[in-house]
Amino acid sequence: MxxxxxxxxxxxxxxxxxxxxxxxxxxxxxxxxxxxxxxxxxxxxxxxxxxxxxxxxxxxxxxxxxxxxxxxxxxxxxxxxxxxxxxxxxxxxxxxxxxxxxxxxxxxxxxxxxxxxxxxxxxxxxxxxxxxxxxxxxxxGITIRSGIEKLLVLKSTGSAFYGFHRDVYTQLPETWDRILSTEVESGWTYKTFGTLPEVQSYAEKFNDTWKAAREITLNTFANESSPSVQNTMYKMCEQILAAVPAVEKVEYSLPNKHYFEIDLSWHKGLKNTGKDAEVYAPQSNPNGLIQCTVSRKGGKAKL
Missing domain, CATH: 3.10.270.10 (Urate Oxidase;)
Structure with a gap:
């Protein structure tokens, strides 16, 4: 059966x-x-x-x-x-x-x-x-999750990645200065609304929340000297939760858009690596994918 x-x-x-x-x-x-x-x-x-x-x-x-x-x-x-x-x-x-x-x-x-x-x-x-x-x-009730997707961002410096675990399978070198680019996918879930009128009474704040989440994402990405994508996205989540009391949890999914240095030393000793790097090869795949969900600890969200 x-x-x-x-x-x-x-x-x-x-x-x-x-x-x-x-x-x-x-x-x-x-x-x-x-x-x-x-x-x-x-x-x-x-x-x-x-x-x-x-x-x-x-x-x-x-x-x-x-x-x-x-x-x-x-x-x-x-x-x-x-x-x-x-x-x-x-x-x-x-x-x-x-x-x-x-x-x-x-x-x-x-x-x-x-x-x-x-x-x-x-x-x-x-x-x-x-x-x-x-x-x-x-x-x-009514549950609502809002978000931003396909927001492509890049900064040409201000990102590092070092101190990670190494073993016999590790080839990646540490770096203290790299290009950081990602396509932002972020979402935030509100406290459950009891009725439609309750949702409607919150109408103006939905746009305010979207603007705040977008601004926090862009400002943190641009201004922070990032030690890792993991830590940067966690800070974004923390700030959104602090800025919007009605949000229960925040999620990010950030793929790494890699730009690799091109060794041109074979051509007359032309320097294009490390501090001399200016020309890069954009990569499509494979790529890193970093995700996290951060929720409130202790207190509940408030509308």
Missing amino acids: AELNYARYGKDNIRLFKVDRDAKAGTQTVTEMVVCVLLEGDIETSYTEADNSVVVATDTQKQTTYIMAKQNPINPPEVFGALLADHFVKTYSHIHGAHVKVTQHRWTRMIVDGKPHPHSFLRDSDEIRVVNVHAQDGGK
């Missing part, structure tokens, strides 16, 4: 673009995002007995997303994600959990003739803002 252990379904890659027009100010704001909705609950029979009566069609989920976007603000994405997730668990009695992922793309207002342009924008990086929301029925 067989039994169903896991069941969840939904609509992925719902592409959404919204223009907000401020007629009084004569400006427009644009937001582009990709939404994924996944539902779970009393849906087993759709798998085991071909009973589609329990299926909220994925097209319905898509159309609901568009309608909710028309009728409500979609910024900050945390509130829009919570609004969608809460809708599904409250509208359909047999749906007990809704997972909504929002990936917001970066559009930056153009500066033209020294002034912000009222309706023109540019994509200045591949960086994305990612939000994962899980709403449950029965008063279990």
